[in-house]
Structure formats: structure tokens, C-alpha cells
Amino acid sequence: MKLKDCLKPIFSVTNDLTRKHKVITLFGFIKFKLKLNPIDDIVRGGRDRIISELKVVVSAQNLHAKVFPKYKNINCGKEVVLVATGPSLNDYIPIDGAIHVGVNRAFMCDKICLDYLFMQDYLAVKDYIEKSFNYKNKNLKRFYGIMQPELVDNWVIPESCAIRHSAERYYACSPWDPKSSKYSYDYTYDIASLPLVCHGTVAFTAMQFILYTNPAKIYLVGCDCSNNGYFNGPPIFQMDPKRIRYYWNKLKYFANMYYPETEIISVNPVGLKGLFKDIYQ
Secondary structure, eight states: OOOHHHHTEEEEEEEOOSSSEEEEEEEEEEEEESSSHHHHHHHHHHHHHHHHHHHHHHHHHHHHHSGGGGGGGTTTTTTTEEEOOGGGGGGGOTTTTOOOEEEEEGGHHHHHHHHEEEOOHHHHTTTGGGGGGOOTTTTOOOEEEETTTSSTTTTTTOHHHHEEEETTEEEOOOOTSSSSOOSSSSSSOOOSSSSOOOOOOHHHHHHHHHTTTTOOEEESOOOOHEEEEHHHTOOSSOOOHHHHHHHHHHHHHHHHHHHHOOOOEEESSSSTTTTTTTEEE
């Protein structure tokens, strides 16, 4: 009798019905599963990720070439205010003559008249997005992001909503999510051909657009980088201020490289204190 025949009652290895695992049986009833061909799984996963990233890049190239080129350098020599939604927004005194670019619920701040509005992540904005439909500035330019829908259900703002609001669309990737596409760059310089990068907040998406318009100064308002809630209510989602500040520092490096003549200024800073030039009102 061969040795392997003697060991069968004690130890055996077989494939399961799906042929994706090895089934190890001890003493006829204790069973363990081991994934079959782990190297093949790694190769397959890498291939699928590359295909997914290529699809996003090609889609972004086709869409962004129609959306963004008309805004390149449009704010040269001007002052632009990024209006985020932290509590310090309540202390902001509007800067006369500045272009105001808001994110998400910033349109609810009555003392500001926005020129542009960026929204993404339908889970975050679906409860109030329709309130922006009759905004006081009838020339408001809206941009609604297209996130990768396979990450979270109801992530993408519906196309029907974007059409109704006359919003332009753009692709954004979220490297913070383990299932999202990963790219070799932290921020996008040529937004006319590549997805924008959000790092978990639409403020970064809007900043890439603002820099693309090449203003003389950018004022950061309501970018509190904290979990203190919103200018008009308590927090809904928890964020990691340390990680967000880290990517603001990355954005500072990005801006210094590609837009060294654009000055970035924090207005009434909280979590970003000391990172850019600080002013208090």
C-alpha cells in the first residue's frame, strides 16, 4: 500500500466544486479551505484594476475636453474665494469684486452670491440639492461630479438632476477608498483630460478648477479642517482632520509648482492655521 493511501483517513487535499479553493481534510471531518492559485488572483486583480482605471481616464478625456477648456485662465489677475462650509464661514466678510466658488451647501449662506457651485457624492447632498435649483444668481455655473458608482450605492448625482439644473459633469477619483482607482499624482494639472482628485472632500476638486482658471489670489473660507460641523448645523459625517491637512499641504506643493504666481490665503483659519498666509476678519 502506498503512503498516500495510508494517509487518506488522516489527511487529504482536494479541489472544491468551484475549483477556486483547496479543501484540506483532517481525520475525515476537520476541513480547511485555502484559496487556489493566489498568484493568479493577484494578476487578475491587477488586470481588472488597470482596465477600470483606463475606462475612467478615457471617459474623463472625452467629457472634460468639452467642459473645462473654456475656463482655462478665465480668472487671470482676479481674486477667487473658495467657499467651504465650516463654522468659520459665519465670520467671513465677503470680499468685494471677488469670484466666489462654493461647494455643496455653501449656496445656503445668504450673505454670499456664488458664481460657481461644485457638488459630488449624492449621499451627502441629496437632502438639499434641489434647494439650489432656484438660486438667486440665475447665472450660477454648476458642476456635478461623477464618482465611481461601484464604491457606494447612490454615490453619483443622477443625470436627470444634472440636466434639470443645467449642471456640467466631471469625473473625480477618490484615492482614500480602497476600492477606488489609484493614480500616480496627488492632484490634476490638466483637468481638461484627466479625472480630478478629491481625497475625501469636494473642496480639493474645486481647488483644482480654481487653480486652472489662474487667479492672482485664492482665499480659503470655511475650510476649517475639523469635525466642528457646518456653518448652519452639526456634523453629519466624521472626517480625519490630520489626513485632510496632509492633503492640503500636498496641494500647497502642487500650487507652488504649477501656479507659483497665485497666492493662497486662509481666512479665519482653524485646522489650516499656519499652512498658508493667514488673515482674520
